[in-house]
Amino acid sequence: MRKNNRILFILVIVITFLSYHQITIPQTNNKFEFRKVNNLAFNVGEVLKFDISYGFIHAGTASLSIPEIRTINNRKCFYIKAEAFSAAAFSWFFKVEDKYETYIDVEGIFPWRFEQHIREGKFKADNIATFDQYNKIAYTKDGQYPIPEYTHDILSAFYYVRTLDFSKSKPGNIIKLHNFYKDKVYPLDVKFLGRQIVEVNAGKFQCIIVEPLVQEGGLFKHKGRLIVWLTDDDRKIPVKMTSEIIVGSISVELESYYGINGPINAKR
Numbered sequence: 001m002r003k004n005n006r007i008l009f010i011l012v013i014v015i016t017f018l019s020y021h022q023i024t025i026p027q028t029n030n031k032f033e034f035r036k037v038n039n040l041a042f043n044v045g046e047v048l049k050f051d052i053s054y055g056f057i058h059a060g061t062a063s064l065s066i067p068e069i070r071t072i073n074n075r076k077c078f079y080i081k082a083e084a085f086s087a088a089a090f091s092w093f094f095k096v097e098d099k100y101e102t103y104i105d106v107e108g109i110f111p112w113r114f115e116q117h118i119r120e121g122k123f124k125a126d127n128i129a130t131f132d133q134y135n136k137i138a139y140t141k142d143g144q145y146p147i148p149e150y151t152h153d154i155l156s157a158f159y160y161v162r163t164l165d166f167s168k169s170k171p172g173n174i175i176k177l178h179n180f181y182k183d184k185v186y187p188l189d190v191k192f193l194g195r196q197i198v199e200v201n202a203g204k205f206q207c208i209i210v211e212p213l214v215q216e217g218g219l220f221k222h223k224g225r226l227i228v229w230l231t232d233d234d235r236k237i238p239v240k241m242t243s244e245i246i247v248g249s250i251s252v253e254l255e256s257y258y259g260i261n262g263p264i265n266a267k268r
Helices: 002-021 154-162
Strands: 047-054 057-072 075-086 097-105 111-120 123-132 137-140 143-146 174-181 184-200 203-213 226-231 238-244 249-258
Touching (some): 057 249, 075 154, 154 174, 184 226, 203 238
Antiparallel strands (some): 047 057, 184 203, 203 226
């Protein structure tokens, strides 16, 4: 009897674990039609690698990758990873081990699931959200929360912006999005700042400049402006990012890339 009780106990733990990490989303309308976004920017196989610097010091490396397509709720999704690690010589001063994952709908470019695991100095954060885009609800370990249509996590918002057409944008123009983080929905405005030629180790590129006005849940734990340079073509590859952190600022520059979804016409 004790053996049977132990088996039952283990099964309960396993079932609880699975129900915590894999929330089944009820589809209330089988004929529900989501938006379809014309995505010329990225596809499976894209890998972007970056160098992180703190002033003139090499501080670490980062990467963005799309390893494969997975299926969630019978929808094909891009599985996207973002990682950042401090260099060994820099870790004694400020150690960074950040990992993000998002599952973005291939057709609609909106998220179904998001994970964030931050390790920056003594600061730690682990956040998981499952998005019910049918019923406009976000689920976390702490509860469920209403969300607007096509609400993003911070990583899916970044990839969605890459699909947009900035050809007629003027400095000061703003794109309005929504970002869910922890237990709240925040406005996420993306301001167009202009155009500039930028040279990094990966080459010289004609870029558009945007500023995500992030309130919470950003790709860096920062206190000031985050500026992003994207190639001024259909790919909109991130070439450079600058962000203020707790002490000073960091710069992230494109080091190498492969698996791009077509020619990079902005390369000079």
